[in-house]
Amino acid sequence: MSLRWWEGPKWFTELPDFWRHGNILNEDIDEDEIENEKLKSMKLLANTENIIQCNRIYSFFSKYKQIVRLVGWMLRFKHNCLCAKEERTRGALTSTEFHKAELKLVLMIQHESFEGEEDKKLKGLAVFVEEDKILRVKTQIVNRREKEDFRKPMLLPSNHEVVLKFIEHYHEKNLHCGCGGASVKPLIYY
Numbered sequence: 001m002s003l004r005w006w007e008g009p010k011w012f013t014e015l016p017d018f019w020r021h022g023n024i025l026n027e028d029i030d031e032d033e034i035e036n037e038k039l040k041s042m043k044l045l046a047n048t049e050n051i052i053q054c055n056r057i058y059s060f061f062s063k064y065k066q067i068v069r070l071v072g073w074m075l076r077f078k079h080n081c082l083c084a085k086e087e088r089t090r091g092a093l094t095s096t097e098f099h100k101a102e103l104k105l106v107l108m109i110q111h112e113s114f115e116g117e118e119d120k121k122l123k124g125l126a127v128f129v130e131e132d133k134i135l136r137v138k139t140q141i142v143n144r145r146e147k148e149d150f151r152k153p154m155l156l157p158s159n160h161e162v163v164l165k166f167i168e169h170y171h172e173k174n175l176h177c178g179c180g181g182a183s184v185k186p187l188i189y190y
Contacts, residue, residue, distance in 0.1 A: 058105070058162045064169035067162060069093060071108075072101035103132060105162065106154050110135050113157040127155060 011019055057074075058067040072093045080088040093101075114135060117127050126138035135155040142151050156163045171177070 058165075062165070064162070064165040067165065068098060068101045068105060071105050072097045075101055075104060103134065106134055106156065107132075109156060109160055109162055110154075113160060114155070122155070125155070 007013070057070055061067050061070065076089055076093070076097060089097075114122065117129060117135065119127075122135075127135055128138060130136050130152070136152040137155050138152060144151060156166075
């Protein structure tokens with residue numbers, strides 16, 4: 001099947017005088033093989049998230065915002081591949097897309113670093129999974145009237161290279177205000 005795809009049907013290699021005329025679609029068509037190929041392409045689209053996870057895309061950039069933008073462009077590409085031509089998104093990344101890319105990046109980091117809620121490293125923490133599939137920690141300030149990200153912070157490993165770039169980014173953005181100030185701004189909308 002793969003050779004026929006690249007080379008074409010057998011009669012195509014003959015001289016044009018001997019080419020078939022009329023209905024050429026009635027050639028031996030293996031419907032099962034066609035269905036298998038369709039399923040392969042659908043599985044590939046469904047596993048796009050896993051492809052993004054497996055590649056260590058964040059090692060290509062030294063700045064946190066560059067990594068988030070890359071993930072944002074990848075998510076937009078995926079969106080544009082799955083929708084009609086008229087519904088495609090164009091132009092610069094929006095703040096909503098940037099925020100979704102940050103959440104996707106957090107999810108990727110968590111999948112790399114933790115085995116879920118029951119991870120041995122998280123034994124002393126009250127970890128739960130939010131509806132966005134992100135691991136969060138219940139703290140003692142759950143009942144305060146603060147933003148959701150402050151009351152239920154996302155769980156991130158302390159030694160991950162993207163987390164270190166995240167801390168460096170906010171440290172510089174907040175004009176080198178120190179450890180306490182860098183952690184004040186969690187992943188919130190820009």
